[in-house]
Amino acid sequence: MSIVLYDLCGADDRRFSPYCWRVKMALAHKGLPFETRPVPFRQIRDICDGAQTSVPVIEDDGRIVRDSFDIAVYLETTYPELPSLFGGAAGLGLSRFVDKWSVLEINATLVRMIVADIHGVLQPDDEPYFRETREKRFGARLEEVQEGREERLETLRAKLEPARQTLARQPYLSGITPLFADFILFGTLQWARIASPLQILADDDPIRPWFEGCLDLYGGIGRSAAAAA
Template sequence: MPRILHDLACLDDRRLSPYCWRSKWALAHKGLEFEARPQGFTAIPRLYDGAHRTVPILDDDGHVVADSWAIADYLDARYPESPRLFEGPAERALCRFTEAWLFGALVPLLMPMLALDIHDHARHEDRAYFRESREQRLGRSLEAAAAGREHRLDDVRAALNPLRLTVQGQPFLTGERAGYADYIAAGLMQWVASVTTLPLLERDDPVVAWLERVRDLHGGLGRTSPMYAIAV
């Protein structure tokens, strides 16, 4: 039985999910082959008798693990002989902080700007579900949330300062070699790049150079899905 990672897919087989990106890079980091099987938003509840509401879901030869953190822990425990995702508990805990930074400082800015783009790239059968659930969260229409978004570019760029300052001093968040913190942060940028019809960054931004380095890893895994240019 093959190793399958169920992966969120939009139109043109765009792979949107930041959580799935980190799990795909985690599998590659450990040298494990896998099939990233595309699933639409509304197809997920039909997998495994509806046991999981979100992807990624890893099916490792019949052993099913859902949730990106559970998958990372499973991979380090099941394949201890492969390169570890976490050198120890402190690195794992600081990856939680990296995630909290993204979801505390960046996603609240980005979600209103990108929700309409995500809708427009979702599979046709997923669009009604996506619009309804996201407009409820945003408290307004997707169109209203995106209005004037070009005036919020400075805020987005400023919010990326911590990442920018870090990768000016070292190639990756985890130093000379990329690690799970990079996969978390780059996963979010892949989410952005999958759908954004408005380039958010400047071409010479060190964040862009870092993202290109992460995309190059593991045989260019980060380039195996259609992406927009994230920078002008």
């Protein structure tokens, strides 16, 4: 039986969640058959056992696993004979560091630059929930949070410097092949690509060829999602 991934969706079936992208790439990397079930924010409470509050969530032969990192660890443990997501215990440990760095340094900065754009790609019935929770979180209207983002691009790009310098020395964050740590940063950039017209990476950013390469992995599942106009 195929693994089911509950995948956040917006209007026009846009799948923009950075954390769901991590999992799609992980499933594809393992070569596991999976189907995605689109879920708008307001229906997350209705999936699986009714106890879920965020996606991604996977169902695998009756087992329910949530949280993108925990899902990756679950897949690695459950399917050790399939291509590894971590390349061993050290790779797993250090991938967790990349996860924390990505969430704290990159996603937290980026969301303030695209949050009104994200609102703009939601299903209309999701808009009130999203606006209310995010405006409470940021203490300002979404449009104000995003305002002046062009001036913050340099800050975001500077925060990406550790990844940039790493990719100047080796093809992937994980070294010579793409593994889950790559999917972490890929998910972040794919989130922006799908939800926002803002160009995060400069044309000549060395991170760009790595990202383009990731879009083409596994039959191009990343690239098959349309970029924001």
